[in-house]
Amino acid sequence: MTADRFDDLLARALAAGAIPPEATEDERARLASLLQAGAVLEQTGARTHLEASAAMPAARARFERFLAGEQQRALPAAPPRPRRGFLGRILHPNRGLLLAGGAVAVGLIAIVGVFAGESLVTGTDTASAQVLMPNDYVQVQGVVKSITPQGSTTLVELQSEFADVKLVVSPDTSVVNGSGGQVSDIKAGEMLLVGGLVNPDQTVAAQTVAVSAQKQAAPQQSRLQALKKFMPNLQGRVILLAVSKDGSTARVLIQAPNGTRYIVNVYPRTAERLLTASSTVIGANVLVSEGEVPNDGIFALSESATPAAASGCPVTAATSRPAFVGVCGVIAARMGNVIFVIDANRITHRVVITAQTRFLLGESGLTRASVREGKSVVGHTIAVTGGYGADGRVIANVVVVGKLFSPAR
Amino acid sequence: MQVDDPAKGRLSDAELLAQRAVRRDPDAWGEIFEQHYRAVFAFVRYRLRGAAEAEDIASQVFEVAYSHSHRFDYRGVPIEAWLIGIARNLCRDHIKKLGRRGYEEELDEFSGPTEPDQAAAIDLRQDLGAAMRALTEDQQEVLSLRFLLDRSVEETARLMNRSEDAVKNLQRRALAAMQRSLASQNYPGASPP
Numbered sequence: 001m002t003a004d005r006f007d008d009l010l011a012r013a014l015a016a017g018a019i020p021p022e023a024t025e026d027e028r029a030r031l032a033s034l035l036q037a038g039a040v041l042e043q044t045g046a047r048t049h050l051e052a053s054a055a056m057p058a059a060r061a062r063f064e065r066f067l068a069g070e071q072q073r074a075l076p077a078a079p080p081r082p083r084r085g086f087l088g089r090i091l092h093p094n095r096g097l098l099l100a101g102g103a104v105a106v107g108l109i110a111i112v113g114v115f116a117g118e119s120l121v122t123g124t125d126t127a128s129a130q131v132l133m134p135n136d137y138v139q140v141q142g143v144v145k146s147i148t149p150q151g152s153t154t155l156v157e158l159q160s161e162f163a164d165v166k167l168v169v170s171p172d173t174s175v176v177n178g179s180g181g182q183v184s185d186i187k188a189g190e191m192l193l194v195g196g197l198v199n200p201d202q203t204v205a206a207q208t209v210a211v212s213a214q215k216q217a218a219p220q221q222s223r224l225q226a227l228k229k230f231m232p233n234l235q236g237r238v239i240l241l242a243v244s245k246d247g248s249t250a251r252v253l254i255q256a257p258n259g260t261r262y263i264v265n266v267y268p269r270t271a272e273r274l275l276t277a278s279s280t281v282i283g284a285n286v287l288v289s290e291g292e293v294p295n296d297g298i299f300a301l302s303e304s305a306t307p308a309a310a311s312g313c314p315v316t317a318a319t320s321r322p323a324f325v326g327v328c329g330v331i332a333a334r335m336g337n338v339i340f341v342i343d344a345n346r347i348t349h350r351v352v353i354t355a356q357t358r359f360l361l362g363e364s365g366l367t368r369a370s371v372r373e374g375k376s377v378v379g380h381t382i383a384v385t386g387g388y389g390a391d392g393r394v395i396a397n398v399v400v401v402g403k404l405f406s407p408a409r
Numbered sequence: 410m411q412v413d414d415p416a417k418g419r420l421s422d423a424e425l426l427a428q429r430a431v432r433r434d435p436d437a438w439g440e441i442f443e444q445h446y447r448a449v450f451a452f453v454r455y456r457l458r459g460a461a462e463a464e465d466i467a468s469q470v471f472e473v474a475y476s477h478s479h480r481f482d483y484r485g486v487p488i489e490a491w492l493i494g495i496a497r498n499l500c501r502d503h504i505k506k507l508g509r510r511g512y513e514e515e516l517d518e519f520s521g522p523t524e525p526d527q528a529a530a531i532d533l534r535q536d537l538g539a540a541m542r543a544l545t546e547d548q549q550e551v552l553s554l555r556f557l558l559d560r561s562v563e564e565t566a567r568l569m570n571r572s573e574d575a576v577k578n579l580q581r582r583a584l585a586a587m588q589r590s591l592a593s594q595n596y597p598g599a600s601p602p
Contacts, residue, residue, distance in 0.1 A: 007577035010584070011562055014555075034581065037588035041556035044537050045451065048557055052450035055464040059450075063442050066472050067435050152472065337461050354461055 006030070014038055058389050062171045066152050069171075073149060130224060131162060131253060131263060134200045135245040137358045137398050139324075140165055141193045141282045142219065144186060155203075156186060158194065161219040161239045162253055162261060166203040167194055173206045174387025174395055176325065186211065193282060193322040195385065195397045197356060198242075207356060207397040208387030210280075210322035224253065227262045227288070228297055234288040236262065241281040243271050243398065246368075247360045252301065254286060264288060265298045272360045272400045277303055279326025279385040327351055327384040327394055330405040331377050338393075341382055350393050351384050357396045364401040379404050427488055431478050442471055445489055449496050451557040455541035456500045456549055466503060470496045490568050497550065540590035548583035555580060 009027060013019050019031050132138065142160030149155075156167040169175070173196075175186065186192065191212035196204040227234075236254030239261065243250045250271035255261050274281045286301040329343035337353045361367060364380050371377060381402035389395045429437035450467040457463050473495050474481075481491055541549050547569075554565040566576045 003578065003581075004574070007574070007581050010581050011577045014580075015561075033588055034584040037584045037591060038556060040537065040591060041552060041587070044455075045557040045559065048451045048454050049447055051454070051460050051463075052447040052467075055450060055460065055467070056446055059446060059464060059468045060442065062468050063438075063471050067438060067475070070433075070475065071435065337459050352461065 010034060058393075065171045069149060069152050069154075073151060130226075131240055131242060131251070132165070132198045132202045132204070133242065133244070134198050134202070136198045136242040137195070137245075138198055138204060138243075139193070139195050139241040139280070139282050140204070141191065141239065141322075144188050144190050144192060147186060147188060154186070156192075156206075158192060159219065159221070161255065162221060162224055164221075165194075167192075167196065167206045167209075168199070168203050169206050169209065174208045174325075174389065175211065176208065176387055177211050177322075191322065193280060193324065195324055195387075205356075207395070208324050208385075210324055210387075212322040222259065222261060224261050224263055227264045227299065229295070230290045230299065231288065234262070236286060236288070238274075238281050238284045238286060241271065241274065243268070243358060243360070245358065247271075247358065247362070252281070252286075254288070262288075264301070266301055267291060267298055268360065269362050270299075270301050272362050274301065274303065275360070275385055275398060275400050276328070276383040276402065278323075279383070280323040324385050324397070325387050325394055327382075327386075329382065331380050331382050331401075333378060339377070339382070341384065349384075351386070351399075352389065352393050352395050353399070354395060357386075358398045360398065360400045362400075363403055365403065366401060377401060381405050423487065427481065430488070431481055433475065433478055438471070438475055441474075441488060441492075445492050446471070448489065448558050449492055452493055452550075452553050453496050453500050454557070455538050455553065457503065458538065462503070466496065466499050469499055473499065487567070490570075493554075493568055497546075501546070537591075540587055543590050544583060544586050547579055548586055551576060551579045552583050552587060 006027060009020055009023050010031060013023075013031050013035060019028055019035070023031060140158070140160050142158035142165060145157040145159050145164065147154060147156050152171055154169045156169055158165045158167055169186065186209065193210040193212070194204060194206050195208045196206040199205055234256065236256045238252050239255050240253035241250070242252070247268055249265070250268050251263060251265045252271075252274075253261055253263055274284065274286075278284065284303050286303050289300045289302060291298045291300055327341050327343065327349045329341040329349070331339055332342045332348065333340045339351045339353065341349045341351055343349065359368070361371075364377075366375060366377065366380070381404075383400040383402070384394060384396045385399075386395045386397040426437055426440060430441055446467060449470050450463055453466045453470075454460070454463040457466060470492055474492055477495075541552070544552070550569060551565060554560045554568055555562075560568065562573050562576050562580075565580075566573045569576065571579075
């Protein structure tokens with residue numbers, strides 16, 4: 001039996017679905033085994049086409065957004081201003097004014113430098129550096145200052161309550177309105193609630209953007225103070241939430257009633273409780289309490305009472321502020337990276353886990369290692385924060401896995 | 410349908426579509442997407458670790474193709490071959506990147522083996538994915554084209570830029586490797602010869 005002969009027999013057997021009659025006994029045995037492997041592949045091929053069809057709506061929407069972005073980019077740019085020659089620049093009528101302005105600016109910078117020596121948290125850039133740590137998942141809110149298309153992505157400058165934050169909005173970003181509907185574009189002056197991951201350059205890769213229908217004034221930015229020691233009765237409104245990649249550290253920015261803004265390091269369990277109480281932590285009113293270990297600079301927060309249902313989920317009240325998509329319930333099943341969650345109304349939600357999804361496993365008793373080794377997540381309570389994909393599936397940004405569901409609890 | 414073009418002779422529908430694609434006609438790109446997305450998805454599906462990754466890479470194929478459309482010489486080259494070439498390169502880059510930084514552990518946790526209460530079909534796809542990734546790139550490609558995209562030996566040869574004999578030979582070796590791999594995972598439909 002030569003290789004060429006066998007290759008030919010196999011090709012004919014695959015085409016006809018039957019072993020050619022001239023095949024020898026030995027060839028028949030080998031062909032049968034290869035046809036079996038081929039049948040497994042064919043069986044999977046049909047399912048793969050179903051998967052591809054299911055993926056098409058989201059992929060089509062993404063490609064349409066990409067094409068629209070490319071066409072926008074291809075539009076002729078505004079003609080550049082005519083460049084003046086050297087003499088023209090020197091003899092420009094406003095030249096004297098510009099030089100004087102420059103000198104004043106240099107002087108101001110020097111003065112500010114002297115006064116700012118101690119209060120390093122004052123500047124908005126510094127504030128941004130203090131609270132936006134690379135790889136953190138963050139929730140932040142602000143008003144759109146500017147929008148700059150950059151190929152398939154858009155750079156959105158957001159005036160938040162602590163700093164100007166640059167957002168990268170990509171075709172994968174879920175942009176929703178207050179009622180969870182898809183929004184086609186973002187406009188300057190709109191109030192946005194953003195969930196995303198901090199890039200190394202401190203821009204935020206937006207995963208979900210919730211757009212408020214109501215126009216709001218840009219927030220005032222003011223100095224931040226890091227809370228080091230417990231202050232009794234310190235209350236405030238959350239203006240930023242940040243959780244580290246492995247969920248081991250978390251912090252919030254709160255604004256006290258007197259306008260002071262504090263950076264508060266909190267226990268991971270606190271972040272989990274806040275995210276379980278509501279998918280949108282921004283705007284929650286919290287009371288700071290002393291941590292488990294006094295004077296360690298880490299605190300606990302309690303939100304104004306949110307009753308918990310038997311499933312471990314809160315009873316949520318309708319709200320007019322922009323909100324992320326939240327799913328809360330019990331994990332009924334998992335197929336690959338899709339989990340099926342049954343909520344308190346017995347509605348099943350399909351939640352897609354992506355490479356960017358962050359997990360908080362604290363109260364579940366699970367660890368990353370145990371899940372990887374095959375420990376089941378089915379039956380655990382879960383609170384999901386995220387947005388909608390183009391096909392209506394929930395795309396998880398951050399997931400809090402809780403204890404095993406017990407109806408009697 | 411064919412159209413007479415006095416300047417270039419007869420052009421097929423596919424060539425006309427390719428011409429429009431090179432000019433970045435959005436409608437042409439819409440048609441190309443509709444015609445080829447499923448095939449591109451199927452081609453990359455079992456080289457990657459899950460449907461979500463396949464969705465992403467398949468989408469990237471069309472974005473890259475559009476961005477580089479001015480370089481596409483459609484004379485004698487089917488659009489599908491061009492898209493498959495881009496998909497091959499993107500998969501290769503993606504796998505290299507993952508190899509360098511390791512798979513995101515979070516995704517791994519939830520896209521690994523499905524929990525046992527799920528349908529057997531899911532287990533099969535997981536087994537198949539693992540078996541496919543154990544093959545060489547050429548072997549994966551020939552099996553994807555022949556069995557997942559249902560291309561003939563002749564079409565596969567054209568898409569892989571090889572002779573038909575070479576495709577038949579590669580197909581045999583790939584099926585044998587796949588059969589061994591499935592048998593090693595105790596997949597019931599693939600007992601050792």
